[in-house]
Amino acid sequence: MKTPTELHDLSVAELAEQLRARKVSAVETAQHFLARARANAELGAFLYFNEEATLTQASAADAALAAGTSEASLLGVPVAHKDIFVTRDFAATAGSKMLTGYRSPFDATVVARLAEQGAVTLGKLNCDEFAMGSANENSAFGLVKNPWDQTRVPGGSSGGSAAAVAARLVPAATGTDTGGSIRQPASFCGITGIKPTYGRASRYGMVAFASSLDQAGPLARSAEDCALLLSAMCGPDLDRDSTSLDVPAENFARTLDDSLAGLRIGVPAEFFGEGLDADVRTAVDAALKEYEKLGAQLVPITLPRTELSIPVYYVIAPAEASSNLSRFDGVKFGHRAEQYSDLIDMYKKTRSQGFGDEVKRRIMIGTYVLSHGYYDAYYLQAQKIRRMIVDDFQQAFKQCDLIAGPVAPTVAWKLGDKSDDPLASYLADIFTLPASLAGLPGMSVPVGFGAGNMPVGMQLIANYLQESRLLNAAHRLQQATDWHLAKPEGF
């Protein structure tokens, strides 16, 4: 029997098994992780707890476990949600002062689906304000530190999710990815994360940033655990999300152990150019060698619009954000300024007080590119190049089954390094943006360590609806190597 002090080292799969075997109760498990999360508050990963709600869910899981009749896959397993998901039992603030104290009348579909599988919500996780950022330094409620080196950023925008999972404060967490917000923090914190095909996971109850890009996914310590969570999170939500795919829920763990013999892995030249740090390249190259040992074949490919994906993304995403965030006007919910002269003044003061700098910047860019006289030159032009980016991927997938490359050009940078230079942080998103614009599934898998002994992530991208193939490739790599088992010191 595992002693409670080792609970946090168990994988989701192992923990679910221990719970089913009644070697540990869901309440004990929840208490153990709550204590750990509270003891490591200095990381800044968690924003909100509701111990009563957590323990009520855990007791319900224990009752189901005792009855032994439930088929739920995650009975009693604690998960925590990025604060971008609305939750009935916990505050939901999207990392913004605008939503301080907001309590949703309903749960996001992803939250509800995980609860249906018996997962116990441990709390809400810090993130960049409205998911806008690559370092988690844009949260109105404080920054998040990287557990591998607390002077460095955890990545963003799902920085709280990645830091909490890496520090073993929770076995798995939800995140959202608009331009890399699951993959990049997973990479910076040495864990595994996957963003499914756009439309696979319902966006209902996810505070909207850029609706044609936003997609939910899990962050965990292994591909196997990600498969378990993703299977619970995905599935049609046709009445509540107009872009939800009418594709049945799938068990993504089904093909985890399939052989990789003959798998063609495309290696895009543009992902290995001069912008890539040597330490990251070395780690990714070593992982590609492992794939060859596993029977895969490396195929050189090209994604010629990789660099263009930066301006295209940073026109489209702010355009959609400026429209989505117009709902924050101080009338129906959220912050309202205390003093104002009239309605327009109330809007302006409310929004200027409620939004942080990065959010204001993106609203300004978005408003400009959508304004009269600029719409065709910026917004429509970006959407046309978006189609070219999609076509580039489809050309590439004629020659390969998966695409592999770095998640980011560098390892996690120091806190504060890019906080005064938004452009520098936009440029660092270069390798995650193309798959986001195309709506393709992508993941990050730990492949060793680079400068400062910081984790390096390899990105895997598959064609539409091929999540099981991604997870299969990641799982086989994790069976053959132990990079994903490394643990930050002190946790």
Add this chain to the structure above:
Amino acid sequence: MSLTSTDIDRIANLARLELSPPESERMLTQINGFFDLVEKMRAVDTSGLQPLAHPVACWQDVVLRLREDAVSESDNRAANQRNAPSVEQGLFLVPKVIE
């Protein structure tokens, strides 16, 4: 292309934001830096290409789904208004709009 402080004021007004003078100045520099990056995109020949608004539309026919016109939710006004800054008798209160 370069924006001026007048442009920043105009955009801020459209976006219903009030920027302090130093904020506005910083915004001008940052947004101009950003549009230098965007210039690369403007030079791309996209003639004959249809804009892609929705990533699913490039690999699947996207049909706008219509729900049956039937009541699916009961009255939830009190819960929905719980987060409102100012409410009276079920109505959202705003500053006087019509004199």
